[in-house]
Amino acid sequence: MDSLNAIRKSFDQLVTMTDDDWFYFREKLHQTRFKRTDIITRFGQIENRLYFLTRGIVRHIVNTTSIETTSDFAFPGQFFSSYSSFISRRPSIYEIRPVTSEVDCYYLGYDSLQDVYLNTQCGEKIGRLAAEQQFQKKSSREVFLLTLNPREKYLQLLEEQPHLIQQIPLKHLASYLGITPETLSRIRSSIS
Amino acid sequence: MDSLNAIRKSFDQLVTMTDDDWFYFREKLHQTRFKRTDIITRFGQIENRLYFLTRGIVRHIVNTTSIETTSDFAFPGQFFSSYSSFISRRPSIYEIRPVTSEVDCYYLGYDSLQDVYLNTQCGEKIGRLAAEQQFQKKSSREVFLLTLNPREKYLQLLEEQPHLIQQIPLKHLASYLGITPETLSRIRSSIS
DNA sequence: ATCCAATTTTGCCTTGAATCAAATTTAAAG
DNA sequence: CTTTAAATTTGATTCAAGGCAAAATTGGAT
Numbered sequence: 001m002d003s004l005n006a007i008r009k010s011f012d013q014l015v016t017m018t019d020d021d022w023f024y025f026r027e028k029l030h031q032t033r034f035k036r037t038d039i040i041t042r043f044g045q046i047e048n049r050l051y052f053l054t055r056g057i058v059r060h061i062v063n064t065t066s067i068e069t070t071s072d073f074a075f076p077g078q079f080f081s082s083y084s085s086f087i088s089r090r091p092s093i094y095e096i097r098p099v100t101s102e103v104d105c106y107y108l109g110y111d112s113l114q115d116v117y118l119n120t121q122c123g124e125k126i127g128r129l130a131a132e133q134q135f136q137k138k139s140s141r142e143v144f145l146l147t148l149n150p151r152e153k154y155l156q157l158l159e160e161q162p163h164l165i166q167q168i169p170l171k172h173l174a175s176y177l178g179i180t181p182e183t184l185s186r187i188r189s190s191i192s
Numbered sequence: 193m194d195s196l197n198a199i200r201k202s203f204d205q206l207v208t209m210t211d212d213d214w215f216y217f218r219e220k221l222h223q224t225r226f227k228r229t230d231i232i233t234r235f236g237q238i239e240n241r242l243y244f245l246t247r248g249i250v251r252h253i254v255n256t257t258s259i260e261t262t263s264d265f266a267f268p269g270q271f272f273s274s275y276s277s278f279i280s281r282r283p284s285i286y287e288i289r290p291v292t293s294e295v296d297c298y299y300l301g302y303d304s305l306q307d308v309y310l311n312t313q314c315g316e317k318i319g320r321l322a323a324e325q326q327f328q329k330k331s332s333r334e335v336f337l338l339t340l341n342p343r344e345k346y347l348q349l350l351e352e353q354p355h356l357i358q359q360i361p362l363k364h365l366a367s368y369l370g371i372t373p374e375t376l377s378r379i380r381s382s383i384s
Numbered sequence: 385a386t387c388c389a390a391t392t393t394t395g396c397c398t399t400g401a402a403t404c405a406a407a408t409t410t411a412a413a414g
Numbered sequence: 415c416t417t418t419a420a421a422t423t424t425g426a427t428t429c430a431a432g433g434c435a436a437a438a439t440t441g442g443a444t
Contacts, residue, residue, distance in 0.1 A: 062335050069338050084331050087324045093335070101442095117317075124316035125309075131323035132279045138330035139276050143254050143285070145337040146261050146370045150431070170392065178338045183431055185393055293412095342401070362422065375401055377423055 003054035004029075006077055007106065010052075014129045021120040028112035034058075034103040040096040047085035047092050049107040053078055056103035059172060061095040070176040073099070073164060083134060086110060099168060150179045154187045195246035196221075198269055199298065202244075206321045213312040220304035226295040233288040239277035241299040245270055248295035251364060253287040262368040265291070265356060275326060278302060291360060342371045346379045 004026065011017050034040055034056075041047055043063045053074050060072040060082070071094065074080035085092035089110075108116075116123040148156060154177065158165060165173065174184040196218065203209050226232055226248075233239055235255045245266050252264040252274070263286065266272035277284035281302075300308075308315040340348060346369065350357060357365065366376040 062339060069335075071334055071338065084328050088328065124320055128316055128320035128323055131320055131327055135323055135327040135330060136276050136280065138327060138334055141334055142263055142330055142337065143261075145334065146263065147254060169390095171390095180432060181392070182394085182433080186431095189393075361420095363420095372402060373422070374403085374424085378401095381423075 003052075003104075003106065006054070007052050010077070010079075011126060015122045015125050017122050017126075021122055024120055025108075025116055025123075028108055028116065029106045030108075031104070031106055034098050034105075036098050036101045038098060038103075040098070040103070041082045041085075041092055041094065043093065043095050044091045045082075045085075046089055047082035048110045050079060050081045050083075050086060050110075050113060051105040051107045053080060054104045054106065056098060056100040057167060058096055058103055059099050059168075061097065063093045063095065068175060069178075070172050073168060073172075073176070075163065079130070087131075099172065145178060150177065150183050151187050153177045153179070154184065154191075158191075195244075195296075195298065198246070199244050202269065202271075203318060207314045207317050209314050209318075213314055216312055217300075217308055217315075220300055220308065221298045222300075223296070223298055226290050226297075228290050228293045230295075231287060231289055232295070233274045233277075233284055233286065235285065235287050236283045237274075237277075238281055239274035239284050240302045242271060242273045242275075242278060242302075242305060243297040243299045245272060246296045246298065248290060248292035249359060250288055250295055251291050251360075253289060255285045255287065260367060261370070262364050265360060265364075265368070267355065271322070279323075291364065337370060342369065342375050343379050345369045345371070346376065346383075350383075 007029075008017075008022060011022070029052075040051075040058060041049075051074075053076050055076055057076075058074050058080060059070050060074075060080075062069040062071050072080075080096065082092040082094045082096060084090075085094070113127075117127060144153065144156065157173070157177065168176075170184055170188075171181045174181045177184065199221075200209075200214060203214075221244075232243075232250060233241075243266075245268050247268055249268075250266045250272060251262050252266075252272070254261040254263050264272075272288065274284040274286045274288060276282075277286070305319075309319060336345065336348065349365070349369065360368075362376055362380075363373045366373040369376065
């Protein structure tokens with residue numbers, strides 16, 4: 001199956017993995033599918049799954065009383081999860097929902113992952129490298145949010161994540177940038 | 193030595209560590225001291241050290257052409273480093289400088305840490321848990337920066353990190369919150 | 385293909401925070 | 415202790431982005 005290969009591949013980019021380790025891991029994967037209106041992970045729920053996205057797009061929504069704020073998107077070939085809840089075992093402050101009408105994923109349960117950490121050679125190392133990657137992502141975003149004004153944010157997004165602009169509704173992009181849809185619309189029209 | 197105990201202690205909070213592992217680790221630690229005007233890590237430099245702070249306060253500064261923006265502070269008992277540079281081996285986009293007149297630390301070189309990963313039982317696990325912690329920290333900060341206005345930022349800081357307010361100059365606090373010193377001064381006077 | 389709801393755009397007005405500048409306070413250095 | 419520079423406060427003004435409302439467009443569902 002091709003998307004299993006994609007998972008293996010993303011591991012191979014991190015570490016040299018034996019076939020034994022891979023088989024041990026693969027056995028624990030499950031497959032699932034979501035529709036646009038489904039809620040993949042709910043606010044307050046303790047995240048029990050680490051997903052690998054094979055089709056569609058999902059977004060992470062911050063639990064604020066007022067307006068929906070998007071903290072992240074995931075695309076095919078990427079892992080996603082309410083990661084802070086998953087690793088801390090505390091209630092999720094994020095909700096995860098599909099952006100596209102159909103979303104296909106593999107996932108690994110929390111306990112399965114702990115088994116992988118205990119029973120494979122490279123488990124811990126993959127876990128460390130993955131966490132380091134996630135850290136770096138949030139770290140760049142911190143600089144992004146701290147130092148740029150709306151126009152600069154949009155220009156940087158345009159340069160560094162053009163695929164995002166092509167496929168995500170403007171209102172979600174706006175909330176991801178921490179600005180209003182109106183402002184983003186104006187910036188966009190003032191450029192192209 | 194007491195501050196070595198503090199390091200051991202912070203490891204013990206993460207994982208059960210054998211004395212053998214600890215001795216292996218401890219041998220690789222070095223001690224150093226900085227004065228207020230020193231630059232601990234420079235922009236563009238590849239970070240080669242992971243520090244453990246035993247005395248004083250340091251701050252992480254983002255490399256923007258215009259104004260100095262503070263992305264993080266570290267206090268005694270905490271690790272610090274230009275972590276994204278340290279793990280990616282790419283030039284640092286942060287500068288690290290003392291906030292206090294004297295800063296004492298232990299540090300571990302990059303290669304030493306790789307040795308620890310290879311040659312101890314719990315090294316990888318500590319590395320993973322530490323990276324997960326760093327991730328969570330940046331993750332909360334993302335929500336903080338995305339969803340709060342200046343006043344709300346200050347109130348949350350007051351509640352969750354009061355030690356920070358007591359010991360850091362206002363202008364650095366302001367840049368950490370992504371607002372101007374004038375605005376922070378006004379918010380502060382409107383409250384207490 | 386048509387309809388309806390959701391999304392995006394546009395215009396107008398408001399406002400919160402930035403900017404600029406000066407006065408005051410604090411603290412570092414000799 | 416005194417000096418002097420740096421940090422903070424305060425005031426006046428500006429401006430960028432937000433808020434609101436209505437029009438236009440898009441896209442999904444039937």
